[in-house]
Amino acid sequence: MRRAAVCGALEVNELQSLEAMVRRARLAAGQVLFEEGGPADEVFTLTEGVLRLYKLLRDGRRQITGFLIPGDYLGLAFAGTYAYGAEAVTDVALCRFPRRAFLRLLDEVPALERELLSRAGNELALAQEQMLLLGRKTARERLASFLVGFAERRGVEAGRPVALPMSRADLGDYLGLTMETVSRAFTNLCDAGLIALPDKRHYVVRHHERLLEAAGA
Amino acid sequence: MRRAAVCGALEVNELQSLEAMVRRARLAAGQVLFEEGGPADEVFTLTEGVLRLYKLLRDGRRQITGFLIPGDYLGLAFAGTYAYGAEAVTDVALCRFPRRAFLRLLDEVPALERELLSRAGNELALAQEQMLLLGRKTARERLASFLVGFAERRGVEAGRPVALPMSRADLGDYLGLTMETVSRAFTNLCDAGLIALPDKRHYVVRHHERLLEAAGA
DNA sequence: CGTGGCGTTGAGGTCTTTCAACGAGAGTGG
DNA sequence: CCACTCTCGTTGAAAGACCTCAACGCCACG
Secondary structure, rough: OOOOOOHHHHHHHHHHHHHHEEEEEEEEOOOOOEEEOEEEOOEEEEEEEEEEEEOOOOOOOOEEEEEOOOOOOOOOOEEEEEEEEEEOOEEEEEEEEHHHHHHHHHHEEEEEEHHHHHHHHHHHHHHHHHHHHHOOHHHHHHHHHHHHHHHHHOOOOOEEEEEEEOOHHHHHHHHHHOOHHHHHHHHHHHOOOOHHHHHHHHEEOHHHHHHHHHOOO | OOOOOOHHHHHHHHHHHHHHEEEEEEEEOOHHHHHHOOOOOOOEEEEOOEEEEEEEEEOOOOEEEEOOOOEEOOOOOOOOOOOOOOEOOOOOOEEEHHHHHHHHHHHHHHHHHHHHHOOOHHHEEEEHHHHHHHHHOOOHHHHHHHHHHHHOOOOOOOOOOOOOOOOOOOOOOOOOOOOHHHHHHHHHHHHOOOOEEEEOOEEEOOHHHHHHHHHHO
């Protein structure tokens, strides 16, 4: 895992300049960090909680493009405005960096740039996986894919309950479905014995193999 | 437009090492450049023609994640294998770089790294736009979005015919639809007067405003 | 104990897919 | 030069997956 590498690089090489420019912030669940199209003058690192990134259509339809967990960074837009909005799913804590200072740091620390490039590559691969999901998978496959991937990303070991911080509606907007269809897919996977639902905000992977198979790839 | 910047950087700063490592290649329409999961030991720049990048499910369902046009690069996987397959849509010409030499060059030319990071950011923004399309737009909106964006990307001025090198099936796999639905959406937009279809492989944007509106955002 | 948000379930509707037929055009071979 | 064939695209009819609308239960909160 390379999740800590940015912070690592900062702390080792540039502690003094980091100290000068880092600020910490907290947001309550549901609050907006920034909006799509807003001026992109800060870069963030998430340290606690979960964020959702999303894009909107004029009539209100929403696509969540990703959920961020501690260790993820966001906001590095090379255009002057954010390409997406960001909101707190749970209470969150994060580090904020002024964008200009961050770019200056980028000039001074080549390793940081390489790290960001590597991360961007990972994100791109994830985005392509998500396109496959949205364009070609069934509701059941979409949910199964998400549940497998999320458990893994959270580092939850097999058989352990995984916390689901987001609502069914959020999940729907992430998977390109409605809340109701997500709910039915949960029921379906549960009835099939692939997962268990101790309560509405937790799930357990009961058959990793079969769930992976239900995910379609 | 920064499309030429990589080549620019190479030619100005590293001409001799470039000469040593660049190789040119051609592929006929339909041929495979590399397959998903194959060893990622080369990086490419497309100089002529159009490529499609895609991911597959086991049962053959395909999602095209992007069409590449001259000036685009591909293949910079930080993992050891390609995350997607690449095939020629038309006859293509490209430059190939051995991956290791390319990474060495990356160490020597900091500007190149910044350029790649900037491009990765653009690609990520495009990918998120595509997620919105796949997850939340109707068939008509998807096609309208594509037609507007493709004309722009090709730099075709308003009212001029745009060449469509890919088949309806390719378009379907890109937009998360079937060939038939794509065809119906074409007919629909044509009947509505938003576009014209001089022949099956060209279209004309007749009302940029209204087409943009039909694209949903 | 009411109220409101969230999730589940059912019934009916809709958009897209599936299946099928048909037409146009390119390339092939008689 | 003219069938012949194959691919690609279009169109229609029927089927299906998901959506919409609605009712209901649960739980936290005031």
